[in-house]
Amino acid sequence: MERTLCAIAIVALVMCLAMTLALAFIGYQYQKLIENGNGNKPSAHKLVKDVEDNENNLQELPRKEKVCLTPGCVKAAAELLKNMDETVDPCKDFYHFACGGWVESQVIPDDRTSVSVFSVLQDELNNKLRGLVEKEPENIEPSHITSMRNMYKTCMNLTEIEEVGNKPLLDLLQKFGGWPVLEGSNWNESNFDWLNALIHFRQNGFSHDLLLDLSVTPDFRNNTRHVIDLDQASLGMPDRTYLLRGLNDSAVRGYFKLMVESAVILGADREVAEREMLDALQFETILANYSLPREERRNISLLYNKMNISEIQKLAPNIDWHKYFNNLLNEPIPDNEDIIVNVPSFVRKINNLIPETKKRVLANYMIWRVVLQSFATLGKLWRELAQEYNKVITGQDREEPRWEQCMSSLTGSLGIALSSLYVKHHFKGESKDMALDMVNYIHREFLRMLDELDWMDKQTVDYARAKAKAISSYIGYPEQILDDEKVGKLYETLNLTMESYFDNVQRLRKWSTDYAFSQLRKPNLKGDWRKHARAAVVNAYYNALENSIEFPAGILQGSFFDKDRPNYLNFGAIGFVIGHEITHGFDDRGRQFDKDGNNRNWWDHKTDLKFRQRTQCIIEQYSNYTVPENGLRVNGINTQGENIADNGGLKEAFRAYRKWVEDHHEEAMLPGLKYSPDQLFWVSAANVWCGKHRSEVLRLRVLVGSHSPSQFRVIGPLSNLPEFSTSFNCPKASPMNPELKCSVW
Known part of the structure; x- marks a missing residue:
């Protein structure tokens, strides 16, 4: 010490x-x-x-x-x-060796659920974005930037939001035929039709995915085109597992209170609200029971069931499918239109549930979901109610600053406009070239690793090599986002004003859905710049349908990347992330797609079985990890894809760094530190995942997340890598050098 x-x-x-x-x-x-x-x-x-x-x-x-x-x-x-x-x-606990000081020094602010290296960098990015958005333009600027500023200003105008009160929402509820829990005996049941209600929701910018999820996506098996996708319903809680626990669960009780208090605020009698919202909650619980668990949605082929309207009509005859598709989509579709039905059993069950459910219950539930979507656009009382619920779900004690809430409203559908503004003012171009050089080193190392595998047959290895070679890399940002004319064309039908935040949100939601549905008749173009233009985020991606990896400008800085420090730190940090994304192409889900991004099986049967055996080792390893803050075990099935990517990615990054040293030179040590470059590579890699979380949000992550909690993203991969144990001379059978090691790639 x-x-x-x-x-x-x-x-x-x-x-x-x-x-x-x-x-x-x-x-x-x-x-x-x-x-x-x-x-x-x-x-x-x-x-x-x-x-x-x-x-x-x-x-x-x-x-x-x-x-x-x-x-x-x-x-x-x-x-x-x-x-x-x-x-x-x-050799006992590398996470706390590498991150213990960071964790000890951090205090989670009342308005946060956690702090992490990611969130610290995101905070820095948000502050830069805030400065750009709040700054008054010096010259005449493009209309899409003006619209974005208008969205932000109306969000920040709490005086106007309080003055209009609940009127915008109440006016819409009347337009939808009224909320039964408010209307009492005045509600006209004979005028209610669930499908007409969905259509009205869609037309006014609310979600239409309350009973069935309808979207337009690239066709998984012919990704040059777009196709209609029909899936199980969205839910009001973060995951079905919450609802299945019932009111004995504190989170479900919090959700039920949210339902009741919302109705009371809008004028309902409390006793009536409690009775009728309980019926609505029970209906949503039935939807949760019908839904396929996350663990069963990892096999893409099981979710690909191609049908046309006539076939869906036979599957679910109680629903007018022509009316459903032709009014929710932008334009009518022919009877022979291909539609991918993800979960046919859900469609069949919802077909029977709707006519068996009282109209009042169905309407109360559907309108509740409209009210739930409106919370963020309403006044202080609603934000306080939402914050009380958030505290139960995530442990967050206080709502985040208003400017951060308003900035979040820009990062979704307005993310490309925001990224254009950011890149023009903040991104340093040299980072892009250095990151690309690292990608090339790590990419080549993955190819070498394939040649060394002893469990894959030659034909499958050849396919894997072809897929790896075909991976496209997108780093920083596409040049098109610097072109105001191209970015402006994307937003040409969107007009956000200075008049009303509530109206702006609804316009933006409807525009976003219209845009997504407008892709149906357009080809799916790989490499389309619009798919890679969200540069102002601290994240990285693998896209299975494009077979591409992406590292936006927002992550090429801070703890992840710095051109002025030794490469062993960069390979350990952003290199780990790069290797992680490459390996996603070969995890349990990514491997279901070929080099062109189509869902096609290219695996020899015996090799496929060996892959499953190796993956099972990873599943069991992580399933044995217990989160100390809440005593829950990691879900090794739901997290297997990310865990495979972590293990393979870190291995690739270390090997790539050693190859870089061969090609260049050994790098110097850091002042004041006794550790070798190899050892500091591992420390840098671990530092990427330094984090501190409230127990409630950790519970949420374990229940619904695809990533393991932070400490296991360090301990898991490192304990599987002999190279790590060699670097630190960890004794055999020590916690970080167990005899049983799992390895897929």
Whole structure:
């Protein structure tokens, strides 16, 4: 501990003295004094004199003892020292060794559910975006930027939102025939038709996915075209598993209270609201029971059931399917139109449920979902009610600042306009070239790994190589988002004004659905710039239908990437992410698509069985992890895709870094740190997942998330990699070097 404090002190001293090259060398000299057992701290004058005397001697040190003295290295060293807890044995718990200091120093703000390296970078990005959006334009600007500013300003105008109160919502409810729980005996049951209600919702910018989910997507088996997709209903709670627990569950009780209080705020009698909303909740629970669990939705082929209207009519004869499709879609469709039905059993059951359900119950539930979608557009009372529910679900104690809420309203459908503004002002182009070089190294390493596999037959390996070679990379942003004319054309039918936030939200929702449905008759163009234009996000993606990987401008900075620090840190951080996304093409879901992005089986049967055996090892490994904050076990089935990607991606990134060293040179160590470049690669990789979460949101992540909690994204992959144990000399059978190791790629 004393040694660590001294190292931190000297790094701080170096930074305080402007982090010049000469004074950075003090960090190295001071560390050597500590290693030699000299506890007397030399004077700054003496150290500067030593720098002058020994400046050239540094170049004569053996390669392994060289220390990087640039400002970028000093900054990186300080950050790593701050993040780490060197009192923890890296061979026992590498997550807390690498992230313990970071976790200990973090306090989750009342308006947050967690803090993480991702969220810290996202906060920095949001502040930049806020500055751009709130800044008054200096010149005449494109209409899509004006619309975006209008959306933000009306969202921030809480005075207007409070003044209009509930009137915008109440007016719409009357337009929809009224909410039975409010209308009482005045509600006209004979005028209610569930399908007409859905159509009215769709026309006014509300979701039409309350009983069945209708969308237009690329055809999974012929992705040059778009196709209609019919799926099970969306739900008001985050996942069906909540509803199945019933009112004994605190989250379901919170949801039920949300339903009741919403009705009371709008004028319902409380006793009536409790009775009728309970019926609505029970109806939604039936929908949850009919829905296919996430664990059963990983096999893409089971979700691909091609039918036409006549066949769907036979499956569910109680529903007027011509009316359903022809009024919800942008234009009528012929009887022989291909429609992909994801879960035929759900469609068949909903066909029987609707006529068996009282119209009052059905209407109360459907209108409730309209009210739920309106919370964010209404006044303070509604936000407080939503916050009370959010606290039960996520542990968040206070709503986030209004400007952050308003910024979130821009990042969805207006994300391309926002990204255009961001890239023009903030993104540094050289990061793009360096990231592409790393992608190439890691990509080539994955191909080498395929050649070394002993469990795949040659034909399947050849297919895998062909798919890997065909992966397209999208880094930073497409050049088109700098072209105001091209971006403007995307938004040419959208007009957001300064008049009403409620109306703006509804216009934007309807425009977004209209745009998505307008793709039905258009070809699906791979590489279409609009699919890769959301640059202002801290995330990365693999697209199975395009067989592409994407690293937006927002993630090419901060803890993930810095051109001024050693490459072992970059390969450990963004390199890990790059390898992760490449491996997604070969996880349990990605492998179901061929090199052209079509759902086609290219696996030899025996090799397929071996893949499943190896995947089962991963499933069981992660299923045995227990989240200490809430005692829940990780769902190894739902997280298997991300876990496979983590394990393969980290392995690729390390091998790629070692290859980079072969091609270039061994890199210098960091000042004030005793760890080798290889060891710091692993620390950097772990630092990507440093996080601190409330127990409630961890519960939510375990129940519905596809990612394992942070610590297991570090412990899991590292304990499977012999290269890691070699770097830290971890004894056999130690926690980070178990005898049983899982490996897919």
